[in-house]
Amino acid sequence: MILLALILVLVALLYIYFVLSHRYWKKKGIQHVEPTPIIGSLYENMTRSKSLADLIESFYKQLKQYRYSGLYNLTTPILLVNDLDLIKTITIKDFDYFTDHMNNAKEEVDPLWSRNIFAMIGEPWRVMRSALSPAFTSSKMRYMFNLINDSAEHFAEFYLKQNKDIISLEMKDAYTRATNDIIASCAFGIQCDSLNDRQNEFYVKARKAFNFSGIRQYIFFLYNSCPKLMKMLGIKIFSDEIGNFFRGVINETIDVREKNGIVRPDMIHLLLEVRKGKLQKDTSAMEDSFAATEEYNLNRKTTNIQISNEDITAQALIFFFGGFDTTSYLMCFLAYELAVNPDIQDKLRQEIQDTLENCNGKVTYEALMKMKYLDMIISEVLRKWPPTPVLDRICTKGYTIKATRSYEQDLQIKKKDIIWIPIFGIHRDPELYPNPELFNPERFSPENRRNINASAYIPFGSGPRNCIGSRFAIMENKTIIFQLLRRFSIVPTEKTDIPLKICPQQFNLTAKNGFWLGLKRL
Known part of the structure; x- marks a missing residue:
């Protein structure tokens, strides 16, 4: 009898946890994605049958007529915000209620990850963001430009020396080697040559640190939902081996x-x-990219802030993560679009040649930033292939979304509730971007930019918690493609997938069968 009672109790607990928890949105009267038992709404992504980007786009298309809707990550309810005005309210106007990311970690769980600017939360994040912001202005990007340009020239010259008419490359491998050397130089003060020394320690450690395929892609979600389990299992974003290596550097x-x-x-x-x-923050006006994020005044004093070597390591690592991984994906999509749109590539090359003539053969930061067509292309790549398919926020104190439509009621958002903003769906909404599958830089011409709703274009996030390194990522992409296209045409090869298929196995956007392209000598 005791055994039977225990079994009944266990069944009841499992029913409450896995079944009743999936009635959360129905009880609130919120339109939602019907969950799969236990797994929730992300079943197709967890089983690797559909990428998260494609899944988010399908959710958005299914429920975009509602300002917000619901879905489930396992049993955790998530509010999917579709309305542009509400996105602006949550990320900017009422930002104080939604200051944190969901993939933060407590210091006792993962000391190094918890101290970087992306994972920090609350007041420590505000102080650190205010302190670091002056390091990421346009003037500071100009400060590092020569380091980046030297690496970009070396990257292009490496392939030029091979003396082949067409060099077939998997661009992700090629670009991660370029970005590794750039970030090693700019963030760690280390000189690497990952094209010639293909197994150098810095590159090997970076590959190991930033490989988030397979089971590792779910660690971010588990850090927020199961921090005690992560601590018990000793699982960290960056292993002790990786952490100690970069600390030593x-x-x-x-x-x-x-x-x-x-x-x-x-x-x-x-x-x-x-x-x-x-x-100190440089307030002088400089040419900037359309896609670069706006910096907000958080009104935090940054004098006498205690920044340890551990803090510097944490910031350098997250900077490295963005530059090595996310930025290299952006470069791959950029190269792909130029390869399959040769007319756009030719027009960009003409702008590159004109710029070189005006600079006497040596490009400057100022000249690069004034290249209008290059900026239009970068902006369109970020529209069609945003670095992350979804933007997340955690509610930090009770909040009410006021009803504005006849079928709505005021919705109470509790502390620790999770908000998702479907970037990939918004960026591919035909009502916002006609014929969204078409790669069309003219969407971002100076004449057309004024017609774009700022909340409909958020490749680097929105509001004060946007990506602090957007200017660096854009400058890195512009510099490498500048140096590459002055020497080569980027062309499809027999291995190139046209159209490109998104890989369902990874969180970030990447190609299912790799980015195989050719470099054709001019």
Whole structure:
């Protein structure tokens, strides 16, 4: 009898946890994606039959007529916000209620990950963001431009020396080697040559640190929902091996610089200036990209802020993560679109040649930023292939979404409730972007930009919690494609998938069968 009672109790608990939890949105009268038992709404992504981007787009299309709708990540309810005005309200106007990301980690679970600007939460994030913002302005990007341009020239010259008419490449591998060397130089002060020394330690460690395919792609979700389990299992975003390697690099670099008074135009120098309280925001007007994020005043004092070597390591690592992984994917999509749209590529090459003539053969940061057509192309790549398919926020204090339609009631959002914004669906909405599958840089011409709703174009996020490194990512892409196209045409090969298919196995957008393209000597 006791055994039977225990079985009945267990069945009841499982029913409550897995079945009743999936009635959350129905009880609230909210239109929602019907969940699969236990797994929730993301079944197709978890079984690798559909990418998260495609799934988010399908949810958006299915429920876009509602300002918001519901779905489930396992048993956790998530509010999917579809309405552009409501997105602006949540991410900007009422940002104080939605300041945090869901994939944060507590310091006792993962000390290094918890201290980076992406994962930090609450007041510590506000102070750190205010302190770091001056390091990511346009003027500071100009400060690092020569380092990036030297690496981009080396990247292009490496393939030029192969003396082949067409070089077939898997662009993700090629670009991660380029971005590895750029970030190693700009964020860690280390010189690498990952094209010639293909197994250099820095590149090998980076590949290992930022490989989030397979089971590792779900770690971010588990950190938020099961932090105690993560701590018990000893699972970290960056393993102790990886963390200790990069700590060693940072500590040694800082020690050498401080002992010898070395100043180098890179991110470590800027972070050290933040630590000393010497870095002030440059308010001078400079040419900027349309896709670059706006910086918001968080009204936080940043003098006497305590920034340790561990903090600098954490910021350098997340900076590396964005540059090595996310930015290289953007480069791949850029190369693909230029290869399958040769007329657009030819027009861009003409702008590159005109710019070189005006610069006497040596491009400058200012000249690069003034290239209108290049910026239109980058903006369209970010529209069609945003770095992440969904934007997340966590409610940090009770909030009410007021009813504005006849069928709505005021919706109470509780602390720790999760909000998702379907970037991939919004960016491919034909009502916002006619013929969204078409790669059309003219959408972002100076004449057309004013017609774009800011909340309908959010490749780097929205509001004060947007991507702090957007300017660096854009500059990196522009510089590499500039140096590549002045020497090569990017062409499809027999291995190129046309149209490109999104890989369902990874969280980030990437090609199912790789980015196989050719470099044809001019």
